[in-house]
Amino acid sequence: MNSRGEQVEGNDPDGEPLPDLLRFWRRRIDPLKVPGLVAAGRRGEGLTQNDVARLAGVSVRWYGALERDIKADYSVDFLDRVSSALRLNPAERRALYLKSVGRPPALTASPEAGTAVPVDGTLLQRFLDLQAPAPAFATDLVWNVIAHNQRLRDWFPWAADRGANLMRWTFLTPEAREQLVAWEQDWARPFLGRIRYERAHHPKDKGLLELERDILAGSSAAREMWDRRDVVEHSHGALRRLRLPHHQGRETAVRIVALRPMRSDLLRVVVLLEEQEGTDGDI
Known part of the structure; x- marks a missing residue:
């Protein structure tokens, strides 16, 4: 906040705002490299909200609410679908969960001990x-x-x-x-x-x-x-x-x-x- 109580870009007390993160994540994806998306006639770069909703199999209204940081009871299935559509890495997926529902995602199942440990x-x-x-x-x-x-x-x-x-x-x-x-x-x-x-x-x-x-x-x-x-x-x-x-x-x-x-x-x-x-x- 500045002296007039206005929000200052990049000075969020809770870190990067969720809407900024989601917009960045979808805009970095090249629609030409996403099978099934029509790229002709696009005015901007990256994916639109409609694209993300379609890829995630959810309504545009529901995804739009997430991108506007409207607090709601977003399900694990919904957040994971969005993570997949936006091609988030594990750290980004965790940030999505923390920003949207206030908790980290559940740990993924670990491979059995007989499998190779991922180590150099x-x-x-x-x-x-x-x-x-x-x-x-x-x-x-x-x-x-x-x-x-x-x-x-x-x-x-x-x-x-x-x-x-x-x-x-x-x-x-x-x-x-x-x-x-x-x-x-x-x-x-x-x-x-x-x-x-x-x-x-x-x-x-x-x-x-x-x-x-x-x-x-x-x-x-x-x-x-x-x-x-x-x-x-x-x-x-x-x-x-x-x-x-x-x-x-x-x-x-x-x-x-x-x-x-x-x-x-x-x-x-x-x-x-x-x-x-x-x-x-x-x-």
């Missing part, structure tokens, strides 16, 4: 290598180790094995109980809580279901802890202790840094930062 393997490996001297690794949704740096392999040689899985190693191998200090309290229970968390978010994922079954079938301790129904989202910031052959059995404290790339929630990146003696406890 070369870039990921370079990132992990650059974390040295800290051990660093990446896992997919079901905690299969898909990449790691040399330091991680020095600490945990099993991670270099084909099919290495963090959760199966933790629960189904005897050495894990020796190497993960306070195995039950600090490692096993939080890990089971994370499996439960991911199962809740990906209930149809066959890989997660198989992982849960394997661990509960192979570990009586896991079965007992499972009944506590812990739910844990992540381990970022946690202080944990290790007793590894690489350190000749000396206890080593590490701070866990856990990340997820913006391109996919199916990938986890973990860096273990060695802590100096005398630091504070868990956070």
Whole structure:
């Protein structure tokens, strides 16, 4: 607003106005490249409101109300049809939802854990290598180790094995109980809580279901802890202790840094930062 209370272009307190965004999105589309649209005799560039309504299969009145930012109970189907007609990318679709109905779109269904994680393997490996001297690794949704740096392999040689899985190693191998200090309290229970968390978010994922079954079938301790129904989202910031052959059995404290790339929630990146003696406890 200016001193007279008039709206000033580009100074909307809520950011870019929805009408401006919608007009920009439809005007950037070349009607000559849209099958079925008649381009002859057009006076302006881009799509008209009539074009968008036709492509979305909705009335011109209903789309026009959206473009005038008239508040209404716009359905998910309607907004998705408009998104498709305007060829919006995921970020633009989210903006459309937030501006029109005040909430983001529902998350799209994630692919199953058996499918490939959309990641640039070369870039990921370079990132992990650059974390040295800290051990660093990446896992997919079901905690299969898909990449790691040399330091991680020095600490945990099993991670270099084909099919290495963090959760199966933790629960189904005897050495894990020796190497993960306070195995039950600090490692096993939080890990089971994370499996439960991911199962809740990906209930149809066959890989997660198989992982849960394997661990509960192979570990009586896991079965007992499972009944506590812990739910844990992540381990970022946690202080944990290790007793590894690489350190000749000396206890080593590490701070866990856990990340997820913006391109996919199916990938986890973990860096273990060695802590100096005398630091504070868990956070």
